Amino acid sequence: MSNVLVIVESDGSGPKAAALPGITAGQQLAAATGGQLHLLVLGASPDAAAQALASGGYGASAVHAIAGAELEPFTAEAWTDAVVAAVRELGVTAFGGTASSTLREVVPRAAAVLDAPIVTEITGVTGADAFTREISAGRAIATLKVSHAPFGFTARASDFAPAEPGSPATTVSALSAGSVSRRGATVVGVEKTQSARPALTEADVVVSGGRGMREGANFKVLEELTDLLGGALGASRAATDAGMVPADLQVGQTGKVVAPNLYFAVAISGAIQHLAGMKGSKTIVAINKDPEAPIFQVADYGLVAKWEDAVPQLVELVRAHKGG
Amino acid sequence: MKILVTVKRIPDPDESLKFAGNAIDTSSSKWVANAFDEYAVETALRMAEHIGNKDRLAEVIVCSVCPKDKRQHVTQFLAMGADRGVIVDADETAMDSQTVAKLVAEVFRREGCDLLVSGKLSQDSEGNEVAQRAAGLLDLPQASFAATLRWDRGANALTVGREVDDGVETKTIPLPAVVSVDLRIVLPHSVKNGATADDHKYSDGARLASLRGITMAKRKKVDVHTPAALGVTPSSHVAVAGVTAPEKRAAGQIVDSAQTLVNKLITEAKVL
Known part of the structure; x- marks a missing residue:
């Protein structure tokens, strides 16, 4: 068994647009390993988003939902507990998703708990255990080989096309994460960027x-x-x-x-x-x-x-x- | 309060890369400190110092995994103002980040630290892993990509403004904890420790070492451990199978005047 688990950030009713490139990376990796693609949605009430993913298919064999009040708003601490539980429960070979600010916090933390390696900000999947990524400020492209299961990955959004719905629908199953804790952390809120000028990273x-x-x-x-x-x-x-x-x-x-x-x-x-x-x-x-x-x-x-x-x-x- | 700051040496990012076969040749590289680690040390120093007073609110310990005779970056941070150093004597280039995180976590435990501060990533391998991994290994709360930090000493907690994809998230974490810092943490008003006046304006960026700091650095204590003494067996579950140069951008053209430039941007590049 060499299945791939992609953590999909949701907006409450479906996948966030930013999560879709990570699903594509998961599809490519599952194709390379010959295993199945599984999707994971986390939140206080993840069912609607999980259902939307299952209806859209996205090339997945199964969609899993972990519900918990501690999982919303996002904290790396609570999400790591859930991701680690899912990786163990499902016995997947690889876990990850889009290299968003969320998964860049969670995937390394979860990998540490699982004593697993990770490949971060990958730009390509070149085999079941081989990936490309940029190093040294984009001056070199490294090919990495992973020799341990499970392993984690984060995929650079600009290098994978957003996954599209339309493949056969699948079903949602509820997973239990056991004990999930924020370790005393509290999230006060997110202040969205505001400026008279567009954000540097988004400007034309x-x-x-x-x-x-x-x-x-x-x-x-x-x-x-x-x-x-x-x-x-x-x-x-x-x-x-x-x-x-x-x-x-x-x-x-x-x-x-x-x-x-x-x-x-x-x-x-x-x-x-x-x-x-x-x-x-x-x-x-x-x-x-x-x-x-x-x-x-x-x-x-x-x-x-x-x-x-x-x-x-x-x-x-x-x-x-x-x-x- | 004890603050542990991870620091890494990297091949000078301003030197051009040399490729040797299937790898990057660093044999003649000049090694320098990682820029984000400068921000991390600056953060710790701003937390520790009480501007206008002599008392220090925290001890700042810099920790590096590196060959013990390649410690110039550690000395540099001691000159910048860190109190002492811990070196784990090993070839860090042959280890994966889980090993490095285990070593850092073990130093953190043995020193009985309250806070780990790391740069968000190193400029060579750009992994962006070690702080989050150390937090996971130590089972501590974490705040990655910090742009602002306020230390509430009464509550023994930090309130951190984190750079997230759609803005800045405010997260409060109890100590002990792990923080990784992003660029904006070195703006003049980003770090507040509750003792130094909140409106104190630090100079923008990481501070430079003073002459006195450089002299003092040589007298500061640096402990050297081995991975074995810390009970960590190095692993490498990720291997670099090859490194290649990226495709070059197609050559451009030199234009003779602002007028020609604007014309070409309108008619040729069609971007105006």
């Missing part, structure tokens, strides 16, 4: 400035361009470390990973750790006075110029274009 356009901007006041002209384009403002680590702009604007491996349609790198040399945060962007524009700057190697369009000259011109040209 990102305009980032680097060390060459010299001081925070100089970011004003970048903000002008950002707002004209309805985008988000970013910065390189050199700029945030120098205190020009707040640290949460940092784009890079140590900051935010962004993949907008259009990315402007202004006065950014292009350190590896910055590239790791933006090289997935569709169109990259680099403006730098140094023609040798590494940023030009990843840019679709490069302009060798001082930002003091180029950016105000850009603002005027974009404004004219938008205006008419």
Whole structure:
């Protein structure tokens, strides 16, 4: 038996959209192992979501629901108890799901309790026990081989298409998790991100400035361009470390990973750790006075110029274009 | 109050990678401290210090699994202000994260610590596992990806703002506990310990070591253990079967003016 268990986060009535890539990874893994795909829903009243999953099929042989007041709102502590119980009860070979902030907390904790290995943020399934993932800020792709069952996995959402309903329906079975505890933790609530500008990770356009901007006041002209384009403002680590702009604007491996349609790198040399945060962007524009700057190697369009000259011109040209 | 902070050495992320056969060649790499661990130590120091007073509210111990003669990152964190160090003398590159987590958990137990603070991930392997695993092994509450932290000493609890996919979750956990930190924890007002004024503005980012700190670091105590002495048998249930370079991005073009750039973004890339 080499079945695969995917933990599916629900919105109360069905799977969260973010959970669907994890189901796809589970389907691929089950196909590779020759085992069945099982889905697991957790919550205070998970039945509606479990039923929706079972009706949709999603390539699964069975849907399991664990109900418990302690499981909602989410805590890694209580969810780990439930996941560990399910993995043991079902005797699955692999367990995991989408690399969401939820499962990135739960899967490693559950794996520790099960004394199991995990592969995190996988980008591909290449065998029953083999996976690819990026390491070292996307500069290398590692193939990992797992030699232990059970093992855990989390799948990077951008690398697996969302699973779709439409395969034969299956049934829901209730599982008991035994004792489930939050270990004294309480969740006060979630404050959803709010800003006049879109979130860095969700913006269609990102305009980032680097060390060459010299001081925070100089970011004003970048903000002008950002707002004209309805985008988000970013910065390189050199700029945030120098205190020009707040640290949460940092784009890079140590900051935010962004993949907008259009990315402007202004006065950014292009350190590896910055590239790791933006090289997935569709169109990259680099403006730098140094023609040798590494940023030009990843840019679709490069302009060798001082930002003091180029950016105000850009603002005027974009404004004219938008205006008419 | 004892705070244990995990710290890791990594090949300098600003050096270009060398591939040797099916692996990354680190034989000539410069090893540096993982950036998220700098944030973790900064977090612990902000918790421990009472700005404007001499008293310290906590002892900060940095813990690293590394060969004992490759401890420059540990010394660096002692210079930054940590009180002492614990090294588990082993080749961490040959261990899986469960082994590392077991070693950290055992040091935590033996030291009788109240809090484990880790960086959210290391910049080389990017596993994002050790803090959560240690919490599971120690059966303690956890708060991963912390952006803010408030220490309520009266209640012996932490209230942590966690970076989650759709915003910031506020979670309160009793001590002892495990926290992993994300980037925003080093903003000027992210950490409050109830003693230092709440409106105290720290400088943005992790602090640099002072000259005095660098001198002091050499005199600070560093205990060295072996995995065997900690009762942990190293395992490796995940093996790297191969490493390859990713596909290169297609070469772009250099344009001669802002006007040409905007024209091309409109007509060629169709993004404006």
